[in-house]
Every structure is written in structure tokens, then in C-alpha cells.
Amino acid sequence: MDREERLSASKRARACVQAISPYVPGKPAEEVAREYGISDVLKLASNENPLGPSPRAVEALRDSLAELHVYPDGSGYRLKRAIAEHYGVHPGQITLGNGSNDVLELVARAYLEPGVNAVFSEHAFAVYALATQAAGADAKVVPARPADDPVMPFGADCAAMSEAIDERTRVVFLANPNNPTGTWVEAAELRELLDAVPEDVIVVLDEAYTEYVEDPSFPDGVELFAHYPNLVVTRTFSKIFGLAALRVGFAVSAQTIASLLDRVRHPFNVNALALRAAEAALEDAAFITESRTVNREGLEQWQAAAHERGWQTVPSRANFITVRTSFGAGRVFEQMLREGVIVRPLGGQEARGGLSTALRITIGTREQNERAIASLERALDRLRAEDERDD
Numbered sequence: 001m002d003r004e005e006r007l008s009a010s011k012r013a014r015a016c017v018q019a020i021s022p023y024v025p026g027k028p029a030e031e032v033a034r035e036y037g038i039s040d041v042l043k044l045a046s047n048e049n050p051l052g053p054s055p056r057a058v059e060a061l062r063d064s065l066a067e068l069h070v071y072p073d074g075s076g077y078r079l080k081r082a083i084a085e086h087y088g089v090h091p092g093q094i095t096l097g098n099g100s101n102d103v104l105e106l107v108a109r110a111y112l113e114p115g116v117n118a119v120f121s122e123h124a125f126a127v128y129a130l131a132t133q134a135a136g137a138d139a140k141v142v143p144a145r146p147a148d149d150p151v152m153p154f155g156a157d158c159a160a161m162s163e164a165i166d167e168r169t170r171v172v173f174l175a176n177p178n179n180p181t182g183t184w185v186e187a188a189e190l191r192e193l194l195d196a197v198p199e200d201v202i203v204v205l206d207e208a209y210t211e212y213v214e215d216p217s218f219p220d221g222v223e224l225f226a227h228y229p230n231l232v233v234t235r236t237f238s239k240i241f242g243l244a245a246l247r248v249g250f251a252v253s254a255q256t257i258a259s260l261l262d263r264v265r266h267p268f269n270v271n272a273l274a275l276r277a278a279e280a281a282l283e284d285a286a287f288i289t290e291s292r293t294v295n296r297e298g299l300e301q302w303q304a305a306a307h308e309r310g311w312q313t314v315p316s317r318a319n320f321i322t323v324r325t326s327f328g329a330g331r332v333f334e335q336m337l338r339e340g341v342i343v344r345p346l347g348g349q350e351a352r353g354g355l356s357t358a359l360r361i362t363i364g365t366r367e368q369n370e371r372a373i374a375s376l377e378r379a380l381d382r383l384r385a386e387d388e389r390d391d
């Protein structure tokens with residue numbers, strides 16, 4: 001036993017923390033490049049914007065470099081005002097976060113503790129389980145719609161979620177569209193859920209991908225929250241705005257909730273560069289429109305390719321597509337890695353109930369998608385040959 005293992009301090013950590021299985025980020029491109037000797041690694045594993053950052057955000061960043069010695073504005077005054085104006089809400093209804101991940105954790109910190117629970121769907125965004133567990137609360141994971149569901153295979157079952165709420169429930173988490181499935185809930189379903197949730201239970205509606213959805217009937221949390229005082233809508237600058245590296249997101253909620261979240265955040269939770277860049281990106285309408293168009297075309301490209309090849313996909317309205325294969329997801333992932341294409345195999349909790357063979361692949365540019373489709377096709381061919389040899 002080495003000294004580290006003998007260190008009893010690690011055993012003194014809260015049991016709920018020791019039980020956490022950590023979030024697994026996408027494999028870094030540099031690591032793959034070195035390991036496999038590939039110069040042009042293609043990473044489609046973290047739902048990043050293939051067009052890069054908003055150019056207006058980059059310009060704003062250049063201007064802020066001379067101010068790196070100054071603490072950020074801890075109140076986020078300018079960005080909050082810009083968001084308020086953009087979305088037609090009051091600045092006091094906004095909570096800024098170090099990524100929307102931070103905002104999700106603020107909700108957990110403010111509302112969850114041992115003895116209470118959070119309700120979310122099977123295949124939901126991994127952070128809900130992590131934040132719930134870190135707060136020492138219980139996760140009530142509601143079975144998703146089945147693989148052969150005619151409406152939304154692997155999607156959240158809103159009716160079952162509202163039935164799962166009990167007197168110990170403090171928070172309901174729902175991503176729309178969801179990651180890692182891409183599935184979504186329609187307006188009527190969402191309203192039924194919101195109507196069924198008791199007023200003293202927080203509903204976190206995570207809209208990280210909502211800007212990609214072009215259907216005008218798609219529910220808009222920012223419009224809905226005026227009717228539901230217990231609704232917390234989260235948005236991010238990491239996806240369509242292309243600012244994942246900077247870590248900035250926000251929540252829109254009733255002011256009373258915003259003021260509670262404000263008490264548990266770090267005083268300077270959003271850095272100065274992120275504040276400036278987000279403000280600029282918000283107004284970069286041309287970039288957002290282009291990102292949305294590239295994504296729609298890419299999704300169509302993937303769906304057509306999958307259809308031609310008989311690949312099963314999960315319905316998606318996000319900037320990624322989840323493809324189900326007939327091999328363990330890890331094996332397909334390894335095969336594509338050898339060609340320098342990084343995708344995200346589903347694993348752990350999110351893979352249960354029929355998704356252990358699924359890969360989540362970010363929609364890229366036309367050329368990137370072509371390369372990934374061809375690579376996936378070759379990977380599946382190789383695995384088929386490998387298994388036939390073994391038979």
C-alpha cells in the first residue's frame with residue numbers, strides 16, 4: 001500500500017461524493033493526434049460549433065485583453081442587461097453562470113440536500129445526476145420512452161415524470177432537446193408536465209440546444225416562465241454561439257429564485273472575457289443564422305446517410321445525432337479513433353435501456369460529416385469482419 005492509499009483523509013469525504021462516477025469529457029484531439037500519429041484529427045464528440053466562435057465575440061475579446069488585471073464585474077451588469085433586452089425579460093430574472101453547468105449546480109446547491117430528491121429522465125444529461133449526488137440528495141430516474149416508441153424513442157416520458165414527483169421532490173430536470181439523445185418534448189406535453197408539478201417544486205428546463213430548433217411551435221421556456229413561477233430556464237453560450245471555452249451560460253427565472261441562486265454562486269463566477277464575448281455573440285445574428293443552417297443541412301446529410309445504410313438513429317433536433325449500431329459503442333469508437341475521428345460512445349447510466357451500442361456524433365460541416373460517415377461505415381465493416389472471423 002503506498003502512502004496515498006493509506007491516506008485516511010480520502011475516506012472521510014462525504015459518502016455521496018465517494019459514490020460519484022465522474023463526468024467523462026470527450027477525448028482531447030491532441031491526445032489522439034499523438035497516440036495515432038494523425039495530423040488532422042476530427043473531433044465530433046462535444047457538440048461544439050463547427051464554424052468556430054462568433055467573429056464578433058473574438059473581436060470583443062481582443063479589446064478586453066488589456067484589462068486582464070481588473071476583476072470581472074461580479075454582478076454581470078452589462079451582459080444581464082443585454083440578455084434581458086434580447087429575450088424581453090428583466091435583468092433581475094437572470095442568473096449568470098460559469099457555463100450553464102454552473103447554473104444547474106447553483107439550483108442543486110440551493111434546493112437539494114440529503115433526504116430530498118430530484119426527478120429526471122433516463123438518458124438525461126449526465127450533469128443532473130452529478131449535481132444531485134454531490135448535494136447528497138436522491139435521484140429519481142424515470143424510465144424513458146421505449147426503443148420502439150412510435151412518438152419519441154428514448155425520449156423523456158413527461159407523464160411518468162410528473163407521476164414520479166413525491167412530497168420529497170424539490171427539483172425536476174428536463175433538457176429540451178436532450179443530450180445525449182437529441183430527443184425533445186412538444187409544447188402540449190411540456191405544459192401538461194408544468195401544470196402537474198406542484199408550485200413549490202422547481203422545474204429546470206435546460207434549453208442548451210433550443211437555438212437549433214427551427215419549428216415555430218417548439219416550446220420556448222423564456223415565454224413559458226412568465227406563467228410558471230417555479231420554472232428555471234437555462235441557456236448557454238457554449239453551443240450555437242460557439243463560446244464553449246469561455247464557460248458562460250445563464251438562467252431565466254422569477255426574481256425570487258434568481259436572488260436565491262445569487263447567494264450560492266461564487267462572487268466572480270463568470271470571467272471578464274466571457275462577459276464581453278457573450279455580449280457580442282448575442283447580437284451576432286448572421287453567425288447564429290449560419291450556424292443553424294449548417295446544422296440543419298448536416299442533420300439532413302446524416303439522416304439521409306443513415307437511411308441509405310440502414311443505420312438506426314435516435315430522433316434529434318440538436319447539433320448532434322445519436323446512431324445505434326449492432327456493436328458495443330466502445331468498439332466502434334476505438335475503430336473510428338484509429339482514423340482520427342473522435343465521437344462520443346454512450347456509456348454508464350446514459351447507455352442503459354438499449355443505448356449501449358450508440359454513439360453520439362456532433363454535426364459538423366459537410367466535409368466533416370462526409371469523413372465521419374465514411375469512417376463509421378468502415379468501422380462497422382471491420383467489426384463485422386472481425387466477429388465473423390471469431391465465429
Ligand SMILES: *Cc1c(COP(=O)(O)O)cnc(C)c1O
Pocket residue numbers: 047098099100101102125175178179206208235236237238239244247248249
Ligand atoms: C452542452 C450542454 C449544456 C451546456 O453546458 P455549458 O456548461 O453551458 O457549456 C447544458 N445542458 C446540456 C443538456 C448540454 O448538452
